[in-house]
Every structure is written in structure tokens, then in C-alpha cells.
Amino acid sequence: MPSRFTTWESYFYPPPHSFTLRNLFGERDHRVLQELEQAVVSERYLEAVQGEVRFDPTFDAGHVDAIHRHLFGDVYEWAGQHRTVPLVKNPPRGFADVAQIDRYLADVHRLVVTTEWKTLDRSEFVDRAATAFAYLNQAHPFREGNGRTSKLFMTHLAGRSRFAFDFNQVTAEIWNDGGHGILPGDGQIAARWRT
Numbered sequence: 037m038p039s040r041f042t043t044w045e046s047y048f049y050p051p052p053h054s055f056t057l058r059n060l061f062g063e064r065d066h067r068v069l070q071e072l073e074q075a076v077v078s079e080r081y082l083e084a085v086q087g088e089v090r091f092d093p094t095f096d097a098g099h100v101d102a103i104h105r106h107l108f109g110d111v112y113e114w115a116g117q118h119r120t121v122p123l124v125k126n127p128p129r130g131f132a133d134v135a136q137i138d139r140y141l142a143d144v145h146r147l148v149v150t151t152e153w154k155t156l157d158r159s160e161f162v163d164r165a166a167t168a169f170a171y172l173n174q175a176h177p178f179r180e181g182n183g184r185t186s187k188l189f190m191t192h193l194a195g196r197s198r199f200a201f202d203f204n205q206v207t208a209e210i211w212n213d214g215g216h217g218i219l220p221g222d223g224q225i226a227a228r229w230r231t
Contacts, residue, residue, distance in 0.1 A: 041114050044121045047179050057180060059111055073111050077184060080107045084188055093192055095148035097141040097177075103192075104178050104185045112180070119179040131176035140175035144168050153196035161199050168193060 041047050049056050053064040063069045083089050084106060091102050105116030118137050124130035132140050147168050156164060169190055176182045187203055194200050 039114065039117060039120060041117075041179070042120050047114075047121070057112065060113060061111070073108075076110050077107050077181070080110070081184065081188065085191065091192065093195075094145070095189075095193065096145040097138060099192070100141060100144075100172070100177060100185060100189055103188050104181055107184055107188070108178075108181050114179065115181075118177045121179070123176055123179070132174050137175050137177045140171050141177065143171045144175070147171065148193060148196075153193075154198060156197060158199065161197055165190065165193060165197075 045054075047057055048054050049058055049064055053066075056064050056066040056069055059069055059073075061069065061072055063072060080089075084091070084103070089106055091099060091106075093099065101116040101118075108115035118134070120134060122130060122133065147164065151164050153161070153164075169186065172186050172189060173182070178185065187201075190201055
């Protein structure tokens with residue numbers, strides 16, 4: 037079934053609520069929606085990290101989609117579906133064009149499944165994990181919720197290694213700024229994650 041979310045405007049309610057994403061609560065106030073979304077997604081995230089929900093750890097697009105669907109399925113109709121519109125934060129650099137999302141996710145998959153994560157030392161782990169995150173972040177496959185989806189995906193990735201991520205050590209500002217507009221291979225994310 038084709039998505040009804042095919043334009044930038046189609047993701048939002050019409051004016052005067054044009055800053056509020058269409059949602060399953062029917063909430064038109066974007067501030068109230070943020071609070072509702074945070075409560076639901078926090079609960080779903082906790083379920084996932086406590087092992088109450090199982091994901092098939094394929095590390096491909098289907099894995100990323102399943103995480104997003106679990107986290108946001110009670111909030112957005114399009115949960116787990118790739119965006120159909122461009123996304124840009126802090127222009128001029130944006131995220132992958134819609135037509136490039138699958139390629140970036142395929143690069144993540146290839147990197148994850150071809151790496152012997154258990155044998156990596158800390159520095160090697162940081163480099164490989166940062167590269168995987170850079171590809172995933174550049175894909176930015178969803179209209180909303182990419183950061184939270186990425187954190188859970190990266191937790192799954194770390195499960196293949198001797199290391200773990202402590203996201204409590206990173207503020208929201210650093211997390212949101214850490215990977216934005218940084219293309220895989222330019223070294224900036226790896227350097228930032230090492231500090």
C-alpha cells in the first residue's frame with residue numbers, strides 16, 4: 037500500500053497546527069505531542085534494553101525499521117517506514133537524499149557483518165562503531181526519531197563486541213551535534229567519540 041506521506045506538508049497537520057506532526061493521539065499541539073512521544077518512546081526503549089522485546093539482529097534496513105516501529109509505533113502511522121522527503125538540519129549539509137537511504141543502510145549492514153567485533157581493541161571498536169554510526173546517521177531514514185533509533189541500533193551493535201555504550205555520558209546537544217552532516221570516512225565522529 038503506497039504511503040500517504042509523500043510531501044513535506046503531508047507529515048503535518050494543516051494550519052494553524054502546521055508545526056505538529058500527524059500522530060496517532062490526534063494531538064495538534066506540538067509541545068503536548070513532544071511530551072506524549074517522550075513518555076511512550078522512553079517506555080518502549082526501556083522494554084528493548086531490558087530484553088522484553090526481541091529484535092532479529094540482522095543489522096540491515098529491516099532491523100533499523102523494526103527498532104523504529106517498536107519505539108514509535110504507538111505515536112506515528114509511518115513508524116518503521118522510510119521518509120519520503122529531504123531532511124536538513126543546520127544547512128547547508130543535509131542527510132542522505134531519499135534515493136540514497138537504502139545505500140547508506142546497506143553500507144551499515146556490510147560494515148557490521150564483515151567486522152569481527154569480539155576481536156577489536158577499544159580504539160578499533162571506536163573507529164568501526166563510529167563509521168557504522170556515521171553511515172546510519174547520514175541515512176537518517178525516518179522523518180522523526182532517528183537519534184533514538186540509532187542509539188538502540190548501536191546498543192545492539194555493541195552487543196557483538198566486548199564493549200558497551202553509556203549514552204548517559206553524552207548530552208542531547210552533543211549527541212545531536214556529534215554526527216550531523218559528518219560524512220562517513222572524514223574521521224570527525226571517531227575523534228569525538230574517543231574523547
